[in-house]
Amino acid sequence: xxxxxxFCALALVAAGTLTKLTEPDARSxxxxxxxxxxxxxxxxxxxxxxxxxxVKNGYTTxxxxxxxxxxxxxxxxxxxxxxxxxxxxxxxxxxDRGVPDLENYSLLADITEDARRLGFDTSHTYPALADLLSVxxxxxxxxxxxxxxxxxxxxxxxxxxxxxxxPRSWDIETFERIGKEFVGKANPPGKRRTVFFTSAANAxxxxxxxxxxxxxxxxxxxxxxxxxxxxxxxxxxxxxKWTYEDHILPSAADESSFATQAGYGGTHLSLFQQGNxxxxxxxxxxxxxxxxxxxxxxxxxxxxxxxEFENTFVGTRAAGIYAGSSRKKESAWFLAFLASKxxxxxxxxxxxxxxxxxxxxxxxxxxxxxxxxxxxxxxxxAARAAQTxxxxxxxxxxxxxxxxxxxxxxxxxxxxxxxxxxxQAAKDTAERINEEIQRTLAESPSLRARxxxxxxxxEKIDQYRREGKKVPLDWIKNPFxxxxxxxxxxxQEN
Amino acid sequence: xxxxxxxxxSLALGLAFLAPNILGFLSFTLFPLVFSLIxxxxxxxxxxxxxxxxxxxxxxxxENFSRLLTERDFWKYLGNTAFLMMGIPFGIAGSLITAILxxxxxxxxxxxxxxYLVAVVLLVLGTGALLLAGAGATGMTILIAGLVGLILMGGxxxxxxxxxxxxxxxxxxxxxxxxxxxxKLYNPHTGPINNALRxxxxxxxxxxxxxxxxxxxxxxWACLVGMAMLVLTALRRLSRAWRDGEAGRLSxxxxGALLLAxxxxxxxxxxWSEGGLALAGAAxxxxxxxxxxAIVRKREFRCxxxxxxxxALMFCGVLMIAQFALLGLSRVAAALPAMAAxxxxxxxxxxxxxxxxxKPAIMIMGFWGAIGSNNMLLYLAGLSNVPQDLYExxxxxxxSPMQRFWNVTWPQLAPVTFFIVVMSVxxxxxxxxxxARTMTQGGPAGATTTLSYFVYTQGFETGxxxxxxxxxxxxxxxxxxxxxxxxKFGNKYVND
Numbered sequence: 001x002x003x004x005x006x007f008c009a010l011a012l013v014a015a016g017t018l019t020k021l022t023e024p025d026a027r028s029x030x031x032x033x034x035x036x037x038x039x040x041x042x043x044x045x046x047x048x049x050x051x052x053x054x055v056k057n058g059y060t061t062x063x064x065x066x067x068x069x070x071x072x073x074x075x076x077x078x079x080x081x082x083x084x085x086x087x088x089x090x091x092x093x094x095x096d097r098g099v100p101d102l103e104n105y106s107l108l109a110d111i112t113e114d115a116r117r118l119g120f121d122t123s124h125t126y127p128a129l130a131d132l133l134s135v136x137x138x139x140x141x142x143x144x145x146x147x148x149x150x151x152x153x154x155x156x157x158x159x160x161x162x163x164x165x166x167p168r169s170w171d172i173e174t175f176e177r178i179g180k181e182f183v184g185k186a187n188p189p190g191k192r193r194t195v196f197f198t199s200a201a202n203a204x205x206x207x208x209x210x211x212x213x214x215x216x217x218x219x220x221x222x223x224x225x226x227x228x229x230x231x232x233x234x235x236x237x238x239x240x241k242w243t244y245e246d247h248i249l250p251s252a253a254d255e256s257s258f259a260t261q262a263g264y265g266g267t268h269l270s271l272f273q274q275g276n277x278x279x280x281x282x283x284x285x286x287x288x289x290x291x292x293x294x295x296x297x298x299x300x301x302x303x304x305x306x307x308e309f310e311n312t313f314v315g316t317r318a319a320g321i322y323a324g325s326s327r328k329k330e331s332a333w334f335l336a337f338l339a340s341k342x343x344x345x346x347x348x349x350x351x352x353x354x355x356x357x358x359x360x361x362x363x364x365x366x367x368x369x370x371x372x373x374x375x376x377x378x379x380x381x382a383a384r385a386a387q388t389x390x391x392x393x394x395x396x397x398x399x400x401x402x403x404x405x406x407x408x409x410x411x412x413x414x415x416x417x418x419x420x421x422x423x424q425a426a427k428d429t430a431e432r433i434n435e436e437i438q439r440t441l442a443e444s445p446s447l448r449a450r451x452x453x454x455x456x457x458x459e460k461i462d463q464y465r466r467e468g469k470k471v472p473l474d475w476i477k478n479p480f481x482x483x484x485x486x487x488x489x490x491x492q493e494n
Numbered sequence: 495x496x497x498x499x500x501x502x503x504s505l506a507l508g509l510a511f512l513a514p515n516i517l518g519f520l521s522f523t524l525f526p527l528v529f530s531l532i533x534x535x536x537x538x539x540x541x542x543x544x545x546x547x548x549x550x551x552x553x554x555x556x557e558n559f560s561r562l563l564t565e566r567d568f569w570k571y572l573g574n575t576a577f578l579m580m581g582i583p584f585g586i587a588g589s590l591i592t593a594i595l596x597x598x599x600x601x602x603x604x605x606x607x608x609x610y611l612v613a614v615v616l617l618v619l620g621t622g623a624l625l626l627a628g629a630g631a632t633g634m635t636i637l638i639a640g641l642v643g644l645i646l647m648g649g650x651x652x653x654x655x656x657x658x659x660x661x662x663x664x665x666x667x668x669x670x671x672x673x674x675x676x677x678k679l680y681n682p683h684t685g686p687i688n689n690a691l692r693x694x695x696x697x698x699x700x701x702x703x704x705x706x707x708x709x710x711x712x713x714x715w716a717c718l719v720g721m722a723m724l725v726l727t728a729l730r731r732l733s734r735a736w737r738d739g740e741a742g743r744l745s746x747x748x749x750g751a752l753l754l755a756x757x758x759x760x761x762x763x764x765x766w767s768e769g770g771l772a773l774a775g776a777a778x779x780x781x782x783x784x785x786x787x788a789i790v791r792k793r794e795f796r797c798x799x800x801x802x803x804x805x806a807l808m809f810c811g812v813l814m815i816a817q818f819a820l821l822g823l824s825r826v827a828a829a830l831p832a833m834a835a836x837x838x839x840x841x842x843x844x845x846x847x848x849x850x851x852x853k854p855a856i857m858i859m860g861f862w863g864a865i866g867s868n869n870m871l872l873y874l875a876g877l878s879n880v881p882q883d884l885y886e887x888x889x890x891x892x893x894s895p896m897q898r899f900w901n902v903t904w905p906q907l908a909p910v911t912f913f914i915v916v917m918s919v920x921x922x923x924x925x926x927x928x929x930a931r932t933m934t935q936g937g938p939a940g941a942t943t944t945l946s947y948f949v950y951t952q953g954f955e956t957g958x959x960x961x962x963x964x965x966x967x968x969x970x971x972x973x974x975x976x977x978x979x980x981x982k983f984g985n986k987y988v989n990d
Contacts, residue, residue, distance in 0.1 A: 005511055080954040087544035105957065106546040192683055252847040252938060257683030323546050400541075402955045413939040417849035443537055443958075446549060 028069045030061060033327050033334065035319075036082060036092035037144075039074040042288065042350045047072065049346055053337050068330045079402070083107070086322060093325040094334055096317045099133055099141035100395050101402070108140040108320040109328050111335065115139050118336035125339075125356045128314050131392050131479045141318035142335045145353035147283030148386045149204055149313045152378065155298040157195075157275040161185040165300040166279075168381060172209070172238070175305035179248035182278050187247075197248040198279040199268045200255055201239030201416070203408050204313055205281060205304060209235035211391075212306035214488075216480040217404065217433075220461050220471075221454040222396040224437070227408075228430035236415045236422035243416065252416065273297060283315075284382050287351035287375065301378040303385060309487060311480075314390030317353070351375075354386055394478045398437045398451060407432045465490070533963035534558055540957035558964030567940070567948070568965075574853065575944045579922035580815050581857035585864025586914055590907070592661055592865045593873030594899075596654045611650075617643045638686065658874070661866035673932040676859045680845035691842040699840035702830050710827050717824035721817045722780070725753050728813045729784040732806065739795025741802035749806035750784075756817035804983025846934050852941040856929055869914045876910035877903070916980045923973045945969050 037043055047070050054066040061067055073092045076085060079101070085091035086107040095102065102108050115121040120142045122130050133141050155165050163185065166178050179197035186195035207217060215231040218224065242249045258271055272280045273293050280286070281304065290296050304312050319338060321331040337343050344360035347353070349369070354361060361367075361383035368376050395401050411429040414420040420428065441448055457475055464471045470492035476482045485491035497505075535554055542549040562568050621640070648656045664672060679685050702710070732749050735741035741749070833840050843851040884902045893901065904911075926944030930936045936943035936951070943951075945965065953962030 001511075002507060083540060083957065084954065087540050087546075089545050105541050105544060107544075253682040253844040256677075256847050257681050257685075400956050406951070406955065410937070410940055413849075413937050417938050419849055419939050443539055444542055444549070446542075 030065065030067060030069050031327055031330060032069045032071055033094065033330050034071055034073045034092035035094040035096075035334070036073045036076050037094075037096050038077050038317075040288070040352065042346075042352050043072055043074075045350070046343065046346060049342050050334060050337050053340055053342050054333065057333075059333055068327070068333070070334060086324070089324045091322050091324065093322055093327050093331045094319050095322060096144050096319040098401070099318045099320050100131070100135055101400070102320065103135045103140050104397070104400065107323055109323045109325065110138045110140065111142075111321055111332060112137075112139045114329075114332040115142065115335070118332060120336050120339035125316075126314070126358055126386055126390075128386065128390055128392060128479070129316050129318075131395070132316050133318055135397075141316075141320035142338050143316040143318050143356040144338055145285065145347055146314065146316050146356060146386060147285060147353040148382055148390045149208075149281050149283060149304065149315075150382060150385055151198060151279040151281055151302040151304065152272070152286060153279040153300045153302060154272055154275065154277075155300050157186075157278050157297065158182070160275065166302050168301065169303050169310060170305050172305045172307055176242070176246065176248070179242070180246055183246075183248050186278075193247055193250075193254065194276060196250045196254070196277055199250070199271075199277055199281060200252070201243055201249050201412070202281075203405065203412060206232075206235045206239050206412065207393075207408075208304045208312055209238060209307070211311050211480055211484075212304075212309050214309060214484055216394050216478055216484075217408070218394045218396050218478055219458055220476045220478050220481045221458040222394060222477050223398065223451060223454045223458055225396075225404075225430045225433035227433070228427045230423070230426075232429070233422040233426040236412065236425055239412070240415055240422065252413075283353050284351060284379070285353040287372075291351065291372065296372070296374055298374045299378050301381040301385075303389060309484060310389050311483075312385060312390050314386055314392055316356075354383055358383070358387060391483050392479050394480050396437065398440050398447060399433060400436075400440075403436050404433055407436070530963045531967060533960050534967045535964075536960045538958075538960035538963075540959055554960060558961045559968060561961070562964055562968055567943075568945075570940060571943050571945050571948045574940075574942065575923060575926060577853050578857055578860065578926055578944065579919070580818065581860050581864075582915075582918045582922050583812055583815060584857075585861050585867075586869060586911070586918060588861055588865035589867060589869035589914075590873050590911075593870050593877055594903070596658050596661065596870070597874055597877045598654065614643045614646055617646075661870060664863045664866045665868060669928045670932050672863070673859075673929055676862075677846065677933050680855055682842070682844040682847060685845075687845075688842040695840040695842055699834040702834035702840070707831050710830050714824045714827040717820045717827060721756065721820045721824075724813050724817055724820070725757070725780060728753050728810055729780070731809065733784065733787075735802055735805070737795075739797040739801070741806050742797050742799040744799040745801060745803040745806035748803065749810035750782075752807065752810040752814045753817075755814055756821050760821055800983075804979070807979075808984070846942075847938060849938050849941045852934060852938060856926075856933070856942055859929070864918075869918070872910050872914060873907065876907045880906040912980075912984050915984065916977055919976055919980065920973050923969065923976065 035043075035047075050070055051066040054060065054068070055064065059067045076082060076092060077097075079097055082091060082095055082097060082102070083105055086095075086102070087105060091107075095108075099108060112121075122133050122139060125133070125143050126146055129143060129146065133139055133143070151166075153165055158165050161182065163178075163182060167174070170178075182197045183193065183195065187193045210216075210227070210229075210232045213231040213234070215226065215229050217227055219226050239249070243251050255267075258267065258276060268277060268280045268282065269286055269289050271277045272286075273290060273296070279302065290299075303310060319335055321328050321335070325331055338356055341357075341360075344355035344357045345365070347355040348360055348363065348366045351369075355366075361380070366383070367380045369379075393401075396404075408429055411420070411425040411432075414428075415422055415425045441451055454477065461471050461475055471485060471490060473482060473485065473491045473493050476485060476491070482491070486493065535556075535558070537552045537554045537557070541547070543551055645656075645660060648660075679687050682688055728749070732741060732746055736746050843855075845855040846852045880903060884906070885898060888898045888902050924946055926942070927946040927950060930942050930944060930947040931950075934942045936947050946969070949962050949965045949969070952958050952965060
């Protein structure tokens with residue numbers, strides 16, 4: 001038996017040595033930098049371009065080869081995995097998840113100085129994204145791409161029902177009228193509805209509707225959730241009406257009944273391509289998969305409907321550098337590459353949302369890709385929306401964004417399943433988010449001082465508003481209200 | 495004591511052999527366990543306490559536990575967990591029935607093979623009829639019919655081994671794969687379950703419309719009366735147990751509380767017009783009066799307060815579940831006319847996308863998994879150990895098959911049943927995570943979020959590891975107490 005034991009022990013040592021010798025780092029002659037990202041086929045080409053860019057910009061070995069090797073880590077892209085790995089000190093060097101979310105855990109390296117030195121500070125991208133790249137004046141990330149939520153429509157589907165594509169910009173009444181006409185023509189009476197105007201009423205659409213009435217989820221200083229408001233209740237009620245009364249949006253049961261499989265971009269894209277959805281609310285990255293279909297449809301782009309203040313969400317897949325990375329300097333080269341012409345041209349060509357540099361959206365290659373005439377007219381509209389109506393989602397430093405998302409989604413589901421009235425759900429949403437904020441403050445005394453300072457500022461803002469005075473713009477921390485106050489003429493710009 | 499060199503060498507060798515296992519256990523089981531217990535008493539939050547941010551870690555005492563008890567979601571998720579656990583008795587019964595069927599010789603004998611062949615021919619003809627009736631699109635139905643035919647044929651040739659393997663299949667199939675399969679089966683519009691139910695419900699809807707409303711109301715009331723009868727039966731049994739000194743005061747009171755629970759909850763689910771509140775009031779008053787009468791009545795035999803607690807809770811718990819089933823039936827019967835009057839006719843449930851059907855849908859799936867699980871194997875093993883002499887003696891005494899089951903098989907299987915109940919209850923309290931994560935994300939509106947899923951969301955979505963550990967240890971405490979209870983009060987009946 002002891003020989004078996006010794007044999008097993010030796011076998012384990014041998015296997016361990018072999019594993020160590022065959023580790024990716026050991027097989028590369030240059031330092032390896034890992035990039036935790038989504039499993040998008042476009043990443044392969046982006047890595048190739050990066051290696052070329054390294055050589056072109058002099059980041060090379062004495063033999064003229066790229067000084068580092070960038071490798072993908074698509075398995076560990078999930079947020080909870082990244083956080084657990086990050087706090088344990090074993091994560092990939094570059095992450096492209098939400099910067100403010102990860103900075104809550106202090107997991108990202110401050111890249112302000114590198115960004116200034118290597119030319120990828122926030123002035124090289126959309127101004128609307130500043131809140132998603134920096135925290136307290138320090139830059140933590142740079143966009144890999146920029147997405148703006150719009151309705152991307154299938155003009156062929158509309159033509160099939162002898163309808164013209166909807167207008168670029170529309171109010172709620174127009175949206176509802178066209179939607180009813182569309183589903184009325186598309187679904188034979190007495191049969192199960194299989195064609196819908198657009199995808200389901202999700203939190204994005206409902207919050208955009210509330211914002212279009214001047215209500216954001218947080219107040220001006222991000223210290224309190226303000227969704228206990230008839231404007232949010234109205235958008236919840238509208239979502240319910242469109243789903244269960246007008247049937248212009250699919251219910252959860254309708255959505256789950258489509259026999260499609262998810263792929264890159266989700267199931268909605270297949271349904272959109274085959275005409276089950278007239279439009280889908282999504283970013284430009286949907287074109288990556290749409291172009292793979294044998295006959296991609298003719299496209300048009302419409303903004304999300306609004307009541308009074310047209311707006312939409314803008315977001316970014318921003319790359320940041322892991323604070324525990326041993327290759328921070330080399331990782332910063334990658335972020336510099338993201339601001340380069342080579343990378344922006346690549347994003348323009350493969351349609352992975354909008355390129356980080358707005359200047360890249362003014363080219364003919366972006367506006368009229370010769371191989372995709374069916375998309376003409378949509379690209380510049382998406383880019384224009386990013387610079388005009390798009391505002392980032394507000395994030396309070398006193399609550400985890402994932403908690404906000406979960407609370408809002410559950411309350412929307414309660415309305416959709418008839419468990420709560422819109423007013424109850426709106427009240428409950430605000431109560432729960434505010435409870436969570438208070439809990440965070442109780443748990444993190446270091447946040448308390450900042451909170452109290454902001455709460456005092458909020459009182460001053462409220463007082464100014466009551467007195468009809470203009471509010472200094474730098475008092476307002478919520479990106480939505482910064483724009484909304486300017487729009488309403490309530491802001492005193494510096 | 496002096497150790498000889500050979501003995502020391504032998505000890506070292508033995509320890510060396512054990513070391514990998516012991517080290518593995520210490521590193522990957524004991525250490526995390528103890529560490530999580532410590533975490534449960536701290537304010538450890540990944541946002542504040544990690545290798546990049548070291549805010550002061552505070553000893554929180556029982557703060558995490560007290561917060562948990564005041565958290566409204568905790569009670570909802572505990573309720574969800576308990577609701578899903580109500581499927582356990584059905585699962586156990588299913589696995590027992592399956593085991594009894596599979597313990598017989600199912601190989602095709604001269605006569606039996608003809609029965610199977612006739613069944614297969616009927617199946618083929620039925621499938622043909624479906625096709626002729628224009629059901630060609632429902633390929634899944636035909637596929638299922640074909641599979642049933644194949645299974646019958648396989649069973650004819652291979653006997654119970656084929657069936658045992660097939661029934662055990664769910665257990666060794668990866669959980670996520672089966673959950674995805676069930677998600678497809680539950681598809682509201684295109685799933686085979688609803689495809690099969692739809693025509694049935696359409697016909698049923700016509701029958702309901704033609705039925706006088708009084709009949710349906712009568713059925714609804716009959717179910718409620720059935721509930722009351724169950725309560726009465728249980729009270730009589732409890733009362734007898736009290737009188738004979740088989741049940742103490744605590745056992746009677748707790749058993750009564752269980753019996754009362756459905757009627758009390760009926761007040762929440764049924765409006766005045768449907769008599770829910772009246773029924774609840776009547777049942778409640780009946781229970782309270784009966785309990786009071788039982789407690790003050792002179793007893794023939796005295797016993798401890800907790801005497802017969804296991805029996806009382808088990809007996810009343812099963813009847814409570816039966817009452818819930820009757821209550822559900824009553825509600826359905828009362829709602830049938832409105833459902834049938836729907837312009838679209840009677841429609842099948844939306845299963846996992848409906849708040850009200852999501853939990854029953856998961857229970858049905860759990861039942862399917864339970865009947866072919868390890869429980870079935872345990873019962874099969876238990877059945878093979880029942881002495882045949884007992885059956886022979888029972889037969890000689892003229893016992894019917896049912897009497898043989900109740901008086902021979904069931905008592906002989908008591909130790910196995912006890913073990914299965916204990917393990918199922920533990921599994922039930924800890925379960926639900928994979929299903930919620932894969933099928934529903936805990937929704938709709940939190941309907942399928944169980945305690946284990948709650949631990950995950952708190953630990954990995956909000957980063958509150960201290961709090962998540964607190965929930966996990968509360969769950970452990972719950973499991974421990976229930977198991978302790980099972981051992982203390984259930985084991986006695988097994989040994990009796």
